[in-house]
Amino acid sequence: MALLTTAQLEASPIVANNRMNRERNLAGSNGYDRELRLHPLERLADVVRRRGQASWLDLCCGTGRALVEAAQQADVANLPLTIVGVDLAGLFFPASSPRLVRHEASLTDWQPDRFFDLITCVHDLHYIGDKLDLLARAASWLTDNGLLVGNLDLANLRLADGRPAARIFAAEFRR
Numbered sequence: 001m002a003l004l005t006t007a008q009l010e011a012s013p014i015v016a017n018n019r020m021n022r023e024r025n026l027a028g029s030n031g032y033d034r035e036l037r038l039h040p041l042e043r044l045a046d047v048v049r050r051r052g053q054a055s056w057l058d059l060c061c062g063t064g065r066a067l068v069e070a071a072q073q074a075d076v077a078n079l080p081l082t083i084v085g086v087d088l089a090g091l092f093f094p095a096s097s098p099r100l101v102r103h104e105a106s107l108t109d110w111q112p113d114r115f116f117d118l119i120t121c122v123h124d125l126h127y128i129g130d131k132l133d134l135l136a137r138a139a140s141w142l143t144d145n146g147l148l149v150g151n152l153d154l155a156n157l158r159l160a161d162g163r164p165a166a167r168i169f170a171a172e173f174r175r
Helices: 006-011 032-036 040-051 065-077 131-139 166-174
Strands: 054-059 081-087 100-104 116-121 142-150
Touching (some): 032 040, 040 054, 040 116, 065 081
Parallel strands (some): 054 081, 054 116, 116 142
16 A cells, blocks of 8 residues: 655645535534534643633644634633644634634744644544654643543554554554
């Protein structure tokens, strides 16, 4: 099986797929809460109660619709929260909250300028060439008690020789 290069993958029309994350909501049937089995704002409100502020990074945020919803709710509640979204396509939903920052960038080499209490990536790791590299880098962007949560289809992982790695990684994750 021939793998696409990062440049080929990022130039592919599939990265701008409107049916996946592009229009995902914060909550509900197409929401982050359902996909991740945790509500980002509830998690972050707990962090605010403990530390006085919180930060959330969403990788492959699509239009950032869920982030806009979260920023609006944080604005109303006056929640000291910073929300950062990164997406390759940069087709962002309009927003005006000072709590929300979005970057149009490749996650292959993007680096944040801060640490995060929550990092999410909903159904998009399959668009990333080196998934494990991104996960390792993202884990290094967490605060001491931060949480990294996302969807990873182990069937997308291959060993260097091209063999499937799902069983090996599943065993390691369980361990």
